Amino acid sequence: MAKISFTASRAHVAQGALVELERRYGRCDAVEADFIVALGGDGFMLHTLHDTQHLDTPVYGMNRGTVGFLMNAYAAEGLIERLEAAEEEVITPLAMRAITADGAKHDALAINEVSLLRAGPQVAKLRISVDGRVRMEELVADGALVSTPAGSTAYNYSAHGPIVPVGSEVLALTAMSAFRPRRWRGALLPSTAEVRFDVLQPDKRPVMAEADSRSSVRNAVTVIIRSEPRLRHRILFDPGHGLEERLIREQFV
Template identity: 70%
Template sequence: MTRIAFVASEIGPARDALCELSERYGNVPLEEAEVIVALGGDGLMLQTLHGTMHLDVPVYGMNRGTVGFMMNGFDAENLLERLAEAEETVIHPLHMTAETPDGKLHEALAINEVSLLRAGPQAAKLKITVAGRVRMEELVCDGALLSTPAGSTAYNYSAHGPILPIGSDVLALTAIAPFRPRRWRGALLPMNATVRFDVLEADKRPVRADADSRPVQSVVAVEIRSEPHVRRRLLFDPGHGLEERLIREQFI
């Protein structure tokens, strides 16, 4: 891989790395690249994955941000060798269709998760339907989310949801601060399941939907399914891929 497109976040270390690496290896337009190298943190990685959905090009991240869970370590040396030896992980996003009170449908893809969050002072009330069958008539909560394996260590984990192995064909449905049922901790669902949330008392208890932090305000219903026809290719240094990171995270 010699045709590299570099992208970087706006923070100083990322911009400095962009200048250094572009001078060393060149920097081609995204449409001409064999590989995209993202310089920043996990936010920049998600931004890059969303912004290049139309390109079947692998993305190799180097951490110039904070956590960098989806990134490799930064080193300006031997980049071509690292790219040649990198291991590929393919992930599939979630597809969200959110309905607002005016009847409009808003669609978006999410690499990590789709979340529903209360947008007012009162708790949300959600009805949950899985594969056409109502599974919970009323969940009173601050919100709920559906997470992919790749996103299971992000918001899902912060909400006490399970970490999912990267190769597992399951999604994590996790409640956010549930009040009723008080002890409900969520569910593991098949990857091909369609999950629907209906917002109860939507006027009194407004809810917004987020697909990887891309918000739709005041939703009345949200339907989520996996999108197997869209794939995003991530590259990791050998022995440091998502599978290893997800396992390691459970022993910290």
């Protein structure tokens, strides 16, 4: 019988599901498991993927939260059969290095996106370079983000960025409420690109950098973002409900 490690968010409904599933299928440490089952919403799924990134164990999410874009429908029955029939999607994270005014370097990984947000009353001013070449001398906006295809329906989509097909090896660079250049919403870049943001007037216009809304760095002056192909996350979906299908379906809601 397959060994399953269950993990759940703090939500009451998720904790109840955890008790029921461990009663049915047993309890196993993640290091020894064949599958990891995450119970919660998308935020908890990202949390689980980050926490288990040192393992090569596939993660199957069941929705006991709100959005559930990365999750499968919840059912206590037939879990072994669902896991064995599941389709696997492999995604690679983004690596962020944020440098603050005192020269400190802060490294973090993001599965969905790395975002730069104004941290004061005035809009941010950013210089954008791609692979060492300045592409925009000054972006005046509330912020900007770089998104993976898997994360393109999350914060990126809310900021009016494009939905990027899985497997396209493309990153989305999206501006948030751009003031200058007027209505500029961003660009599509190859996944191999290294994107650098330099914060202009950081004392007057402070900026915060975030990786998946988990790792926050205040007073960032330089943020460098690139794909990290040496790491991979294996996510399982029920047949016919994989990430590619979900990305397509999202565009016709």
